[in-house]
Amino acid sequence: MVRLPRAILLAVVRLVVGAYARFAMPLTPGVQRLYFANHTSHVDTLAILAALPPKLRTKVRPVAARDYWDAGAGRRYVAQRLLNVVLIDRARTEGVDPLAPLREALAAGDSLILFPEGTRGDHATPGPFKSGLYRLATEFPAVDLVPAYLANLNRAMPKGRMIPVPLICRVGFGTPLPRIPDEPKEAFAERARDAVIALQAQI
Amino acid sequence: MKHPLYETLGLILLLLVLASAIGFALRLAKGRDNDTVRNLNERIVSWWIIVAVVGLALICGTYATIILFMVCAFLAFREFITLTPTRPADYWPLLFAFYVALPGQFLLLAVSWYGMFAIFIPVYMVFVLAAAGAFGADTEAFLERAGKLQWAVMVCIYGLSYAPALLLLRIPGHSSAALLLFLLVVVQASDVFQYVFGKLFGRTKLAPRVSPSKTVEGLLGGGASAILIGMALHGLTPFTWWQAAPMGLAIVVGGFVGGLVLSAVKRSLGAKDWGTMLAGHGGMLDRMDSVCFAAPLFFHLTRYFYT
Numbered sequence: 277m278v279r280l281p282r283a284i285l286l287a288v289v290r291l292v293v294g295a296y297a298r299f300a301m302p303l304t305p306g307v308q309r310l311y312f313a314n315h316t317s318h319v320d321t322l323a324i325l326a327a328l329p330p331k332l333r334t335k336v337r338p339v340a341a342r343d344y345w346d347a348g349a350g351r352r353y354v355a356q357r358l359l360n361v362v363l364i365d366r367a368r369t370e371g372v373d374p375l376a377p378l379r380e381a382l383a384a385g386d387s388l389i390l391f392p393e394g395t396r397g398d399h400a401t402p403g404p405f406k407s408g409l410y411r412l413a414t415e416f417p418a419v420d421l422v423p424a425y426l427a428n429l430n431r432a433m434p435k436g437r438m439i440p441v442p443l444i445c446r447v448g449f450g451t452p453l454p455r456i457p458d459e460p461k462e463a464f465a466e467r468a469r470d471a472v473i474a475l476q477a478q479i
Numbered sequence: 480m481k482h483p484l485y486e487t488l489g490l491i492l493l494l495l496v497l498a499s500a501i502g503f504a505l506r507l508a509k510g511r512d513n514d515t516v517r518n519l520n521e522r523i524v525s526w527w528i529i530v531a532v533v534g535l536a537l538i539c540g541t542y543a544t545i546i547l548f549m550v551c552a553f554l555a556f557r558e559f560i561t562l563t564p565t566r567p568a569d570y571w572p573l574l575f576a577f578y579v580a581l582p583g584q585f586l587l588l589a590v591s592w593y594g595m596f597a598i599f600i601p602v603y604m605v606f607v608l609a610a611a612g613a614f615g616a617d618t619e620a621f622l623e624r625a626g627k628l629q630w631a632v633m634v635c636i637y638g639l640s641y642a643p644a645l646l647l648l649r650i651p652g653h654s655s656a657a658l659l660l661f662l663l664v665v666v667q668a669s670d671v672f673q674y675v676f677g678k679l680f681g682r683t684k685l686a687p688r689v690s691p692s693k694t695v696e697g698l699l700g701g702g703a704s705a706i707l708i709g710m711a712l713h714g715l716t717p718f719t720w721w722q723a724a725p726m727g728l729a730i731v732v733g734g735f736v737g738g739l740v741l742s743a744v745k746r747s748l749g750a751k752d753w754g755t756m757l758a759g760h761g762g763m764l765d766r767m768d769s770v771c772f773a774a775p776l777f778f779h780l781t782r783y784f785y786t
Binding site for chain 1: 509553557558560561565567570574577579754755
């Protein structure tokens with residue numbers, strides 16, 4: 277029952293912000309992936325889903341902040357019924373690991389869309405990455421780490437605005453990040469961020 | 480002629496069949512890897528789509544045609560704005576341009592309010608966009624940003640809206656949809672034949688820095704062919720066969736200047752094509768640049784002399 281509303285929602289996203297995909301290399305279906313991208317607007321998650329070919333989209337679950345996507349019936353319907361998101365708590369509680377729901381999803385074989393900055397930025401270039409991506413990457417060494425760059429969405433929907441300016445936004449998908457054994461956390465975060473920034477020039 | 484509109488559309492379809500055959504023959508002769516031939520064939524396929532969509536809209540009537548051009552203006556304007564650097568403070572002016580100026584201009588056509596149509600953007604929207612920009616309180620390159628936005632609105636929305644505005648003209652005994660078809664055929668024929676003559680005989684570059692593909696031979700050959708086509712199609716219009724010549728010339732000149740000016744704009748923004756939506760052509764604005772400039776000229780000449 278959610279297929280049609282989901283297809284309509286993604287069609288509207290494509291109509292309004294374009295969400296044209298560019299692939300550095302073809303992504304084959306059936307591979308578990310962790311997509312990580314720069315984060316500039318509330319449309320980012322939808323734009324990545326709309327840009328992915330339907331065959332790749334089926335087992336992809338976006339990671340979304342509970343404080344935003346669990347507030348109000350409308351957002352809850354979109355997030356949980358249409359997009360099948362994995363909700364994450366941004367506010368730290370003592371003794372609770374915020375990454376637990378993500379681990380569960382990865383262990384179940386789902387692919388994830390993650391915004392490692394943790395919050396939306398104002399600029400075309402992403403801010404520093406948090407350690408969540410590093411921890412998931414080391415715990416799940418078989419998952420492909422695919423960088424993605426969202427272009428123009430910061431112009432289409434600046435922080436704090438509700439109505440999108442219908443510019444042409446592009447989503448660039450890069451080649452999976454190579455694994456380097458025993459890489460320190462900081463070096464990995466830097467390398468992952470550089471992989472996203474490098475896509476900026478190819479778009 | 481009783482139904483010049485349908486006959487002309489039929490003729491165009493015949494020409495497309497011929498063009499596809501030539502494209503196919505060239506591919507056989509020159510091989511699949513020839514870039515020029517591949518680009519030519521992509522263009523021909525895009526032409527089939529364009530002709531089908533425009534032809535259907537013209538047959539369906541005034542509202543369908545207005546909606547079609549509104550969509551074209553939206554896509555062209557969006558390509559322009561996407562390539563134009565904007566700042567967060569431009570949010571409100573951009574919103575007004577996309578959600579008020581664009582639908583407003585075409586709504587005025589749908590309700591046949593010519594007086595307002597002619598001044599809505601140059602008087603009211605220029606005022607509103609400037610005000611919304613100033614309230615953004617960002618003075619960094621303010622004039623450049625305001626200027627670019629207003630220019631984009633004038634060219635992509637106002638200029639292009641003059642093509643379906645031809646449907647407002649009431650000329651006794653003549654169909655205004657046919658008049659629009661005349662404009663589109665002459666302006667696009669001019670583009671196509673400039674490309675063909677340029678490829679075949681082009682020696683002298685006209686403006687190498689602005690548009691490297693434009694040549695004097697292409698302009699003269701293409702322009703003359705377009706004017707001849709216009710004279711042959713004078714049955715679509717209230718013009719006699721010789722009056723169709725200066726009208727055709729106005730369209731050719733308008734279209735050529737449009738292509739040249741938008742090419743200069745595109746290059747000043749650091750791009751080669753406006754977009755990627757029409758295979759072989761580039762973006763919507765790559766195909767509509769000449770219409771944006773030729774349509775207002777043709778509309779006002781026709782309105783002044785024939786209504």
